[in-house]
Amino acid sequence: MFIRDAWYIAAWADELGQKPLARRICNEPVVLFRDGEGRAAALVDRCCHRAAPLSHGEVVPAGLQCGYHGLTFDSSGKCVAIPGQGNIPDSARVRSYPLAEKNQFLWIWMGEPARADASHIVDFPYHDDKARWPNKHDCYPIKANYMLMVDNLMDLTHLGYLHARTVGGNPAAHVHAEMKTEHTPTGIKFTRWMRNSVPPPSYVKAAGFQGRVDRWQEFEWVAPSSILQWTGAADVGTGAYEGKREGGFQFRLFHGLTPETETSCFYFWSCANGYRQNEPEATEQLYREIAPTFVEDKEMVEAQQSRLSELGEPGLVNIVSDTNRVVMRRFIERLIEQERGALAAE
Numbered sequence: 001m002f003i004r005d006a007w008y009i010a011a012w013a014d015e016l017g018q019k020p021l022a023r024r025i026c027n028e029p030v031v032l033f034r035d036g037e038g039r040a041a042a043l044v045d046r047c048c049h050r051a052a053p054l055s056h057g058e059v060v061p062a063g064l065q066c067g068y069h070g071l072t073f074d075s076s077g078k079c080v081a082i083p084g085q086g087n088i089p090d091s092a093r094v095r096s097y098p099l100a101e102k103n104q105f106l107w108i109w110m111g112e113p114a115r116a117d118a119s120h121i122v123d124f125p126y127h128d129d130k131a132r133w134p135n136k137h138d139c140y141p142i143k144a145n146y147m148l149m150v151d152n153l154m155d156l157t158h159l160g161y162l163h164a165r166t167v168g169g170n171p172a173a174h175v176h177a178e179m180k181t182e183h184t185p186t187g188i189k190f191t192r193w194m195r196n197s198v199p200p201p202s203y204v205k206a207a208g209f210q211g212r213v214d215r216w217q218e219f220e221w222v223a224p225s226s227i228l229q230w231t232g233a234a235d236v237g238t239g240a241y242e243g244k245r246e247g248g249f250q251f252r253l254f255h256g257l258t259p260e261t262e263t264s265c266f267y268f269w270s271c272a273n274g275y276r277q278n279e280p281e282a283t284e285q286l287y288r289e290i291a292p293t294f295v296e297d298k299e300m301v302e303a304q305q306s307r308l309s310e311l312g313e314p315g316l317v318n319i320v321s322d323t324n325r326v327v328m329r330r331f332i333e334r335l336i337e338q339e340r341g342a343l344a345a346e
Helices: 147-156 156-162 164-168 171-175 200-206 280-311 320-345
Strands: 009-014 023-026 028-034 042-046 058-060 063-066 079-081 099-102 106-110 133-142 178-184 187-197 213-222 226-235 250-260 262-272
Touching: 009 028, 009 133, 009 250, 009 262, 023 164, 023 250, 028 063, 042 099, 079 106, 133 280, 147 156, 147 226, 147 250, 147 262, 147 280, 147 320, 178 320, 187 320, 200 250, 200 280, 250 280, 250 320, 262 280
Parallel strands: none
Antiparallel strands: 009 106, 023 028, 028 042, 058 063, 099 106, 133 262, 178 187, 187 213, 213 226, 226 250, 250 262
């Protein structure tokens, strides 16, 4: 079951150009477009005339025109033009979804429109601060349930194994990392410290470390599927652990998982460079170093999904490193139960 009363990323803002964009979100067909004033909108991808996908149409000054018989719909879903017909019935409309543009994302609300409150959308201002945090982004389609990718990000002990050649480093450093976890009203925050550790290959390539480092990873999971990450390292003993994290090597990542179907999702991610900000090549290099690790994650969770679809979950066990993941899953279960209760009451 999907949590519908939640904000999900529908697209990067720059994905919307002159043509409509088709997406399936929470197993519903959605079409995104910008109206004549440049405002983004989201409609169900089905014309109310003969059920043609509106994503097969085109954007015109009045709205989105169906590519089959030319009916045109505005951003609210109301039909505003029917070729050869002056009288437009009130029933000539399609469902529209609340959509908000923030921090370079287009956020969509799949649940009851009256409960959509854009002030609850997670803040990530670093996308808008390209002077201090130059950034680059991407979106990967993944053939796996979106929560498998969230699981992956909530247990970082896999870094030393799955990502040994890039950002991983020594597996033991991750398994024995100093961990602090706190609960928030919207999820979980945890910080991992790997003090006096050998920097992974990608860190050495980016920052030129000559010896050991104090390394940190701060994660905040915001339900249901956003993860904000601040990662970095500084020469050992230079004060990073005490809070002096300027200089050295650091970056911020945004991870956003949007369910497409029960067994597929969209992985929206970005990397914001917090070092050598005046060197565009540094940001490109950071992206090139990080992107392969997410491809490795993609391949692994798709393989997981294949086995889960075939064999199910019986027999799976939890280990110590699953603690945050288990707490997160229980949080999600409570949200699902609350939503079911609200629907039953209605």
